[in-house]
Amino acid sequence: AQIELVVDYPYPDLFNPVHEEIARKFTEKFPDYTVKFRAPTNEYEAAAQQALRHAVTGQLADVSYQGLNRQRLFVDRGIAVDLAPFIAAEKDWDKQGYSESLMSLGQVNGKQVGIGFSLSTPIVYYNLDLIEKAGGNAEALPTTWDDIIALAERSRQANPGTNGLHYDWEITGNWLWQAMVFSKGGAMLDAEERKVAFDGAEGRESIQQMGRMVENGTMQNLSYSDAAQLFVSGKLAVLSTSTSRLAAIQKQIGDRFRLGTGLFPIYAEDGRVPAGGNVAMMFAKDPERQKAAWEYIKFATGPEGATIMTKATGYFPANTLPIDDPQGLKGFYEANPNQYTAVRQIPWLTGWYAFPGENGLKITDVIHNHLQTVFDKSVQPQQALEAMTRDVQALLK
Amino acid sequence: MTSPLQPSLAWRIFRHVVLMSGAVVFLLPFVWMVSTSLKPADEIFTEGLRLLPERWAAIENYRRALTDVPLLRYLWNGVLVCAAILVLQIVVALPAAYCFAKLKFAGKRLSWTLVMLSLMIPFQATAIPLYIMLYHAGLLDTLAALVIPFIASAFGIFLLRQFIAGVPDDLIHAARLDGMREFELVWRVIMPAAKPALIAFSIFSVVWHWNDYFWPLLVINTMDLATPPLGTMFFKNEEAGTDFGPLMAGTVIITLPLLVFFLIAQKRFIEGVTLSGVKG
Amino acid sequence: MRIKPLEVALLLGPSMVLTLVLLVLPLAMVVLISFTDWQFGASTWNWIGLENYAGLWHDEVFRQSFVNTVEYLLLVSLASIAIGLGAALLIESHTSLRAFYRTAFFLPVASTLIAMAVVWQFLLHPSAGLFNQLLTALGFEPVNWLRDYDTALISLAVIGIWQMSGLAMVMFLAGLKNIPAELRHASLLDGMRHPLDRLLRVTLPMLAPTMLFVVTVCAIRALQVFDTVHVLTQGGPNYATEVLLHTIYTEGFGFFRMGYAAALTVVFVACIFVLTLLQQSGASRAKEL
Amino acid sequence: MADIHLQDIRKGYGATQVLDGLSLTIRDGEFLTLLGASGCGKSTLLKLLAGLELPDTGSIRRGDDDLLRQSPAERDCAMVFQSYALYPHMTVRDNVCTPLYMRMLGFWQRLPGARWLDPRVRRQLREAHAQGLAVARTLGIDHLWLRRPAQLSGGQRQRVALARAMVRRPSVFLFDEPLSNLDANLRQALRAEIRQLHDQLGRTFVYVTHDQHEAMSMSDRVAVMKQGRILQLGTPTEIYEAPAHRDVAAFVGSPRMNFLTLAAGQAGPALQDQPVGHIVPREAAQLGFRPHAARLAPEPGALRVAGRVVQAEFTGAERMVTLQPEGGEPVVLVLPAHGAPARGEDLVVYVPAHACHGFDARGWRVPAVPAAQPRAA
Amino acid sequence: MADIHLQDIRKGYGATQVLDGLSLTIRDGEFLTLLGASGCGKSTLLKLLAGLELPDTGSIRRGDDDLLRQSPAERDCAMVFQSYALYPHMTVRDNVCTPLYMRMLGFWQRLPGARWLDPRVRRQLREAHAQGLAVARTLGIDHLWLRRPAQLSGGQRQRVALARAMVRRPSVFLFDEPLSNLDANLRQALRAEIRQLHDQLGRTFVYVTHDQHEAMSMSDRVAVMKQGRILQLGTPTEIYEAPAHRDVAAFVGSPRMNFLTLAAGQAGPALQDQPVGHIVPREAAQLGFRPHAARLAPEPGALRVAGRVVQAEFTGAERMVTLQPEGGEPVVLVLPAHGAPARGEDLVVYVPAHACHGFDARGWRVPAVPAAQPRAA
Numbered sequence A: 001a002q003i004e005l006v007v008d009y010p011y012p013d014l015f016n017p018v019h020e021e022i023a024r025k026f027t028e029k030f031p032d033y034t035v036k037f038r039a040p041t042n043e044y045e046a047a048a049q050q051a052l053r054h055a056v057t058g059q060l061a062d063v064s065y066q067g068l069n070r071q072r073l074f075v076d077r078g079i080a081v082d083l084a085p086f087i088a089a090e091k092d093w094d095k096q097g098y099s100e101s102l103m104s105l106g107q108v109n110g111k112q113v114g115i116g117f118s119l120s121t122p123i124v125y126y127n128l129d130l131i132e133k134a135g136g137n138a139e140a141l142p143t144t145w146d147d148i149i150a151l152a153e154r155s156r157q158a159n160p161g162t163n164g165l166h167y168d169w170e171i172t173g174n175w176l177w178q179a180m181v182f183s184k185g186g187a188m189l190d191a192e193e194r195k196v197a198f199d200g201a202e203g204r205e206s207i208q209q210m211g212r213m214v215e216n217g218t219m220q221n222l223s224y225s226d227a228a229q230l231f232v233s234g235k236l237a238v239l240s241t242s243t244s245r246l247a248a249i250q251k252q253i254g255d256r257f258r259l260g261t262g263l264f265p266i267y268a269e270d271g272r273v274p275a276g277g278n279v280a281m282m283f284a285k286d287p288e289r290q291k292a293a294w295e296y297i298k299f300a301t302g303p304e305g306a307t308i309m310t311k312a313t314g315y316f317p318a319n320t321l322p323i324d325d326p327q328g329l330k331g332f333y334e335a336n337p338n339q340y341t342a343v344r345q346i347p348w349l350t351g352w353y354a355f356p357g358e359n360g361l362k363i364t365d366v367i368h369n370h371l372q373t374v375f376d377k378s379v380q381p382q383q384a385l386e387a388m389t390r391d392v393q394a395l396l397k
Numbered sequence B: 001m002t003s004p005l006q007p008s009l010a011w012r013i014f015r016h017v018v019l020m021s022g023a024v025v026f027l028l029p030f031v032w033m034v035s036t037s038l039k040p041a042d043e044i045f046t047e048g049l050r051l052l053p054e055r056w057a058a059i060e061n062y063r064r065a066l067t068d069v070p071l072l073r074y075l076w077n078g079v080l081v082c083a084a085i086l087v088l089q090i091v092v093a094l095p096a097a098y099c100f101a102k103l104k105f106a107g108k109r110l111s112w113t114l115v116m117l118s119l120m121i122p123f124q125a126t127a128i129p130l131y132i133m134l135y136h137a138g139l140l141d142t143l144a145a146l147v148i149p150f151i152a153s154a155f156g157i158f159l160l161r162q163f164i165a166g167v168p169d170d171l172i173h174a175a176r177l178d179g180m181r182e183f184e185l186v187w188r189v190i191m192p193a194a195k196p197a198l199i200a201f202s203i204f205s206v207v208w209h210w211n212d213y214f215w216p217l218l219v220i221n222t223m224d225l226a227t228p229p230l231g232t233m234f235f236k237n238e239e240a241g242t243d244f245g246p247l248m249a250g251t252v253i254i255t256l257p258l259l260v261f262f263l264i265a266q267k268r269f270i271e272g273v274t275l276s277g278v279k280g
Numbered sequence C: 001m002r003i004k005p006l007e008v009a010l011l012l013g014p015s016m017v018l019t020l021v022l023l024v025l026p027l028a029m030v031v032l033i034s035f036t037d038w039q040f041g042a043s044t045w046n047w048i049g050l051e052n053y054a055g056l057w058h059d060e061v062f063r064q065s066f067v068n069t070v071e072y073l074l075l076v077s078l079a080s081i082a083i084g085l086g087a088a089l090l091i092e093s094h095t096s097l098r099a100f101y102r103t104a105f106f107l108p109v110a111s112t113l114i115a116m117a118v119v120w121q122f123l124l125h126p127s128a129g130l131f132n133q134l135l136t137a138l139g140f141e142p143v144n145w146l147r148d149y150d151t152a153l154i155s156l157a158v159i160g161i162w163q164m165s166g167l168a169m170v171m172f173l174a175g176l177k178n179i180p181a182e183l184r185h186a187s188l189l190d191g192m193r194h195p196l197d198r199l200l201r202v203t204l205p206m207l208a209p210t211m212l213f214v215v216t217v218c219a220i221r222a223l224q225v226f227d228t229v230h231v232l233t234q235g236g237p238n239y240a241t242e243v244l245l246h247t248i249y250t251e252g253f254g255f256f257r258m259g260y261a262a263a264l265t266v267v268f269v270a271c272i273f274v275l276t277l278l279q280q281s282g283a284s285r286a287k288e289l
Numbered sequence D, E: 001m002a003d004i005h006l007q008d009i010r011k012g013y014g015a016t017q018v019l020d021g022l023s024l025t026i027r028d029g030e031f032l033t034l035l036g037a038s039g040c041g042k043s044t045l046l047k048l049l050a051g052l053e054l055p056d057t058g059s060i061r062r063g064d065d066d067l068l069r070q071s072p073a074e075r076d077c078a079m080v081f082q083s084y085a086l087y088p089h090m091t092v093r094d095n096v097c098t099p100l101y102m103r104m105l106g107f108w109q110r111l112p113g114a115r116w117l118d119p120r121v122r123r124q125l126r127e128a129h130a131q132g133l134a135v136a137r138t139l140g141i142d143h144l145w146l147r148r149p150a151q152l153s154g155g156q157r158q159r160v161a162l163a164r165a166m167v168r169r170p171s172v173f174l175f176d177e178p179l180s181n182l183d184a185n186l187r188q189a190l191r192a193e194i195r196q197l198h199d200q201l202g203r204t205f206v207y208v209t210h211d212q213h214e215a216m217s218m219s220d221r222v223a224v225m226k227q228g229r230i231l232q233l234g235t236p237t238e239i240y241e242a243p244a245h246r247d248v249a250a251f252v253g254s255p256r257m258n259f260l261t262l263a264a265g266q267a268g269p270a271l272q273d274q275p276v277g278h279i280v281p282r283e284a285a286q287l288g289f290r291p292h293a294a295r296l297a298p299e300p301g302a303l304r305v306a307g308r309v310v311q312a313e314f315t316g317a318e319r320m321v322t323l324q325p326e327g328g329e330p331v332v333l334v335l336p337a338h339g340a341p342a343r344g345e346d347l348v349v350y351v352p353a354h355a356c357h358g359f360d361a362r363g364w365r366v367p368a369v370p371a372a373q374p375r376a377a
């Protein structure tokens, strides 16, 4: 039957051409299905708000791209459709390039509600010009935070008027707090999601680590945009933030200096990094539409969609097939080694944790505020962690 | 001959010194805005402050602002929406303001309190219920949805009332005796007499609704119906990095019509209204 | 003067009906929501009575944001009115460059704040920003404007003033234009040689209605500050710039706790309502005198 | 139409009582002038008649209609405001013609732009302008046709206000000092013009003026007001020759009537040597005579006033002389310019008995003894 | 102080030329009245004197000072505006006393709140209020002391405007029709008050009025204006008795002077049977006489006018009679009320030769033959 799928997605500046291309190819492949796009929202927050609004008025899109850490919202409100039955119905699913770790990004409470579309991880950006003056080496970038801090501090000394490090801890959803804890093998909450788990050794070490970043002024109390401005103008040696910003940063640097990217330090055996970016979710309720929507999700997140997406944005795909495919992205990554750093992190990928319950988002905010006190040095890291634990625990009930 | 009615030379110099420094401070962000809109991405964050770029990217930035999004179309939407809002607001607010300023009637205090209340209540407070109401009216995702919530402008009523209160009663009396009904009196006598206030109101109404961002974002689902700020926001991206050049170019483009509008409107101020047909 | 009720209804009706539909009705819905635990987007909710309000009472953030709002309100409305009035008077005191000055002071009102915030971020940058470069050049320590607990709210207030002075100025210009030239003549002949005399004895009193209006509007708009906070600081650092409307927004759209946000809104509106009544009685008393 | 009856009207603003139980009947089609000191409530009365203000108590009826229930538009009055109340934003033409537009054009035709859509509107407008211009021409303001009020002189503004009232044919005309800012010639011409308008239309005119000449020469009847009440209502001759109250006598006539206090039937110093009993009745507390009434030639039975001339003022055709009787209050006399005495001279004048008026202690007129009865009815 | 010289003043608004090469010397300390038809430029002239407007060309000097370089405040004028220009936000008290505050208080003392800090300011204010109240009392507005202009009647407003000028002691007083909205008694009293103020202070007064009585009785000199020029400048008697131009003669005196056209030495129909050569010179194109000049009794050498009475109007003490000479233009006469003829009667009146004025074809006065020389200097 003829079906017009309604799709919404965020970040039009990045994804407009991507989604249009995907839709075009999709319609070529499935002539019965056409795609109609909603006016894109310009950030994940707005995207989630819009979807919830549409839920109130019953205008939900059939397929919606949402930020990774927003999936839980739609599960809690019973909006998201469980994709497990569709996956089960697929013949050779395991051959389609969706690895276990990538699939886990779309799971909430064990339910598969989303399939990764465009992904990002935290990485570390280096101003190679600056760090080389401080004795750093582009080929052997540091692999622990203490080394990174030391390198940044040395660079700061060696290059007067420049800053050392910026750790972009303010990214929404406590992304880099989670990254720090996860990279040490820690967790946010216990398995029952009733008790705070980041007050353990990993958490303590994480917060101390953050404290050390600012201790000697290696890192200043800056916002991301302030720091990014310093970085691209060549006045900041090391910047740790999402890989999604790579394209923009490269563009703003031009050929002012050489840029290098390094892995986000992973400590423990079971160390992980949380993925960012967005997943495709199905909101359609009608079985016919669900069928079409599933085809669309598969197409968009599959090799064809992933190739289109990756080439046009700074994200990496949630599908491994095209990465080594010369028809796909192989040549692309060779030409853009800085982009490849994120792909190298795929084995450690884990979901972006969202706190449960009606206070889930509030908890994120509370954590953010306590981290703030660490970075502006108004509270000792340990005390901040204790206060944070107490407050979060209270909100968990 | 310099007129002795004019202020002294010292005063004129003082005036220019004060106003010029004020103007410089007030215009500073705009200077940066225009300057940025001329620069390529890699020149925006360079060391030191430079007004003009080394490599001009003005064409590139403005082209992108105009073509990456159909900004001209959005401008047109903006004009439509602002004009509709303004006209309806005046149509609704002027008679009401007149009532409050010059008439006695039962329930005046109550309705005035209502006006003051709606003046003070932020739009955001009622946004969601309004959204739901518009949905039930089937008006979501139409230009009407951008207009309807703003028709009853408490700000307009309040502003106009204040000025109409200053219109001499005799003038209104004369109009009544000339055979005007209240309705006509409002448009034939009060409207011209309150012209400065109307112009001031128009300026604010247009400026606010032109720049309004949150409400269009809420109710518009079809890109074709978007208003100018939605267009420029296309270039602002926290997640992947903002495209400053086109963003600023877009901002310049959507500010320009307002500038022109203000230049025209402020000329009308000069004329003012001298209520010199009334003695006393 | 006898005006037929029908005529009054005709004149006043549209605005009142619209206000009822567009304001009172939604407000009633908000009040209802405030008694529930409705989460945005959810299809179910429970009546929880006054629980949200009880929560408010203990909410530190609410208290903080209340204090901030009042501080911001005083700073911004007073300074904007002063600057707006000063600019209007100075501009109108002579003809040269009048249009330019008017436009210069007005432009901030016309700016798209969301985009302008980017510019302000740049100007307020802790090391590369223009203000700090000036400070350093003058031998002062640079200030981390938006992230220092002490300066964050003030920085936002400065931006608020930048935006609102033009509004006040335009209103005052309109008010000045309504003063008959003859009164100026009379004041000159009465011996008011000094401009200050004319200002205090004729211009300002004649501007009194405008002043009442400008004060009210500036106060209201300051009270409703949201955009700058939302874009520049998100209420941070640590609620140092948290203001009521932003709190409402975060609760409602950030945390999707609609019931709680509604309760906040109701309290906010109630405060405003009291203010309105005070302002009303103040205005009517001023009129009687 | 019918007479307008005002019954026991009271009107106050806050603490000030402006009209204080005023009753008045305005006959249909008459030309009634209101005279009275500044601030006595004349303008307020006009506004009540027009329906622009409502009385606190009292009734205003016209025939069977309760005017208080009618809006200004229904009452159909034209008014010249003391403050002119011109529309500042309109040209003289539109100021004058607005009442015509209102009458001649239908509601839809009055909407802006109707002129471009409907040729009939254009015709009507031309017609209205022609009518307005005709009136403007008689008032000498046709050359100002396209100016705005701010560009007019005081007298020109006043004439525009007058023209605006005169283009209409309402059932009542209300004029509030319509000629006060005009020069004598113009005033005289316009007086005739207004009176002629009255005679032509036969409508009711209520006219406020401070110029007694105007009041006397134009009106069918004059109402003299004081502090919110009517002191006397009568024809000009009645008012002048038989003032009902001392205040009326003092108010009407210029220079003002002279008053001599009669202490309990005994006259003041100037009258010591004459019996005044035959001139005014015994009950009179004061005797009044007008400055014009004095004669230089002795006359039998006349009041004799003697004194020294303390001031002699030239006023065109006459000379105004202030006479100081020995020990009495000064008396003002108007004498022919030729042969009038100079300052410092002694002078004796005679006032015919029929020109003397008696007033009792509360100021009301004492009916004269038959011989001294004034001629007026 | 010195005389004020206006030299060849021109002033226009856009296309309208308001003052058209006006020259005038105002003597120091004199009481000069400006008379002229509505719209002739009187108010404009006052504004130029006050410095509120600047002329397009011409000079205004006072002694050695170029007044055009002085701001209004420096010129030190007090003015009563035709439109009052009261401060709407101030009470009557403050309206009246503002000039006093300006003079009596120092700059710092005038700042708001100074009253609370400095007891001297309170004393000064009390003093100013006392002075203001004294003036207000003479104008009869003391009971309105704390009202605002909007709460006053027209005449009360005008008196407030007058009081505001009168409390000051400036070097020049400018009055623009200050009494136009007042009743006759009040007007007469205030006239005396103003004249007395002049005599007391010895300052220059420039006074605009439409009331000739006022002009004649108050002024030292009168300037008659027409269309932006001065037609005649002279004492009231000169203006009245020897008008320099037909227009002056027509303008001054009420009712207006009668004019008889003399066709090339030959008189109009009414004069057919009399030689007028001995009355006005041959060059005269018109002969004028005032309505008051006509006598009922024959007089030798007088002009004889005969006709039928077509209108007889009662005006208080006199009767205004319109006489229609056979075939000529109607002539207006003012006759004593007693014994004046009724409408329809035939009448012959005589105008003494000294009361007849001759005017040439361009309207200028023709010097009379010696016998008919008026008495005025």
Ligand SMILES: Nc1ncnc2c1ncn2[C@@H]1O[C@H](COP(=O)(O)OP(=O)(O)OP(=O)(O)O)[C@@H](O)[C@H]1O
Binding pocket: D150, D151, D152, D153, D154, D155, D156, D181, E013, E014, E016, E018, E036, E037, E038, E039, E040, E041, E042, E043, E044, E045, E082
């Ligand atoms: N702003 C203006 N623009 C054009 N013409 C003006 C303006 N102001 C005054 N006039 C004209 O100048 C002439 C003189 O005005 P002015 O007010 O001096 O007259 P006036 O002698 O005082 O008259 P009145 O006795 O009626 O007050 C009038 O004909 C008037 O129409």
Ligand SMILES: Nc1ncnc2c1ncn2[C@@H]1O[C@H](COP(=O)(O)OP(=O)(O)OP(=O)(O)O)[C@@H](O)[C@H]1O
Binding pocket: D013, D014, D016, D018, D036, D037, D038, D039, D040, D041, D042, D043, D044, D045, D082, E150, E151, E152, E153, E154, E155, E156, E181
């Ligand atoms: N709004 C008001 N508040 C208080 N008193 C007022 C108000 N309006 C008028 N009055 C008073 O009412 C009285 C009558 O006013 P009104 O205007 O009727 O007088 P008027 O007879 O027309 O006088 P005039 O001849 O001076 O114009 C005056 O004493 C005036 O002070």
Ligand SMILES: [Mg+2]
Binding pocket: D042, D043, D044, D082, D176, E153, E154, E155
């Ligand atoms: Mg009046």
Ligand SMILES: [Mg+2]
Binding pocket: D153, D154, D155, E042, E043, E044, E082, E176
């Ligand atoms: Mg004038």
